[in-house]
Amino acid sequence: MVKLIKEVSAQDKILLAAKNVFLAKGMAGARMQDIADEAGINKALLHYYFRDKKKLFEMIYEEAAAQLFPKINFIFESEAPLFEKIEKFVEEYITMLLVNPFLPLFVLNEINQEPQYFQKKFWGKNKPKPEKFLKQIEKEVKQGTIRPIQPVHLLMNMISMTIFPFIAKPLFQINMALNDEQFRSAMESRKKEIPKFIIESIRK
């Protein structure tokens, strides 16, 4: 029989299922049975494609980290003016987090579990180098374009305001009585609100 609709390979089904389960429950909380169920196959097949749980987990972990960090790098490396970089960073990050809301908590958790593993694995040639971005801030301060501020704090503030609401999503939702759509809409408006908040604070 000719397949008109391309079928998803077992391997891809597993990877997708593993992503869902690991992101929701973490390495320790996830069960191979959960992943098999989610993928609609049996446990044995998981081991056929990926030798053991650790290996499967690492595929997902690396994919997640790869999704989270290169965008930062791009901002760090670009030659754009400061305010433009800030706007772009916040905009792109929130767009991505709206699609992958569990990514930050998952990755930060696993970094906290094994900082050395993370450092070895992801801090090779592709490591984000914030120096350039920090120097740019320093330069603007010296030129008097923005008020005096320690570059590190500005960077932390920008990243914190962008990512944290997704980590604390259920807390904010319960606390402020927001349903999913209201939360999504609030994050959407933060794409403009955060850069504005920052720029109002630092520009002269």
Place this chain on the structure above:
Amino acid sequence: MVKLIKEVSAQDKILLAAKNVFLAKGMAGARMQDIADEAGINKALLHYYFRDKKKLFEMIYEEAAAQLFPKINFIFESEAPLFEKIEKFVEEYITMLLVNPFLPLFVLNEINQEPQYFQKKFWGKNKPKPEKFLKQIEKEVKQGTIRPIQPVHLLMNMISMTIFPFIAKPLFQINMALNDEQFRSAMESRKKEIPKFIIESIRK
């Protein structure tokens, strides 16, 4: 023999050990054996004092949540002027987080695992009510004391900038090459930097 130095009860040793292990590894990742080792006793004794793992975990979870939230409530309920509240919130929170750096990631993780449990357990009579604080912001906007800003964003920004760096501690440390002392010192200076950053942004 008269005990001149008061000995720590087994129960207290267990609670302290359980706190360390659960905060570091979460409910799913923690092992009763780890807790027993950390406390310097054996597993059986854990079950003697606390029937099962879940019960022991809940003691720690409740203690952690109780440490994290009442401070927020205090700020929400107080009658102080807006800027003063912001300064106080940031200052007190960072002081507490420097002593308990793992608290936020632990609590946010478990909230994400079981939002309903959290809601039932901690959203009873003592639930933080941000309405008053949000109304206060709204009022200041109307009076023209601060620039127009949606109260929810201001609240999210303040909380995010205060808490997130502790959640992302290893990430920031690796990325910016900060040792523990340098990180502590950076957080210490954020007690002033964050309120300044906010106030510069919103005051007219």
Place this chain on the structure above:
DNA sequence: GTCTATAACTCGATAGAC
């Protein structure tokens, strides 16, 4: 490649001596 059955092991929990 995919499945069923089961081995091998981890871990929470209990029994029972002291």
Place this chain on the structure above:
DNA sequence: GTCTATCGAGTTATAGAC
């Protein structure tokens, strides 16, 4: 109250049929 020994449920991982 505290310990050693062990049970039994739940999980990862493998064997082997198809």
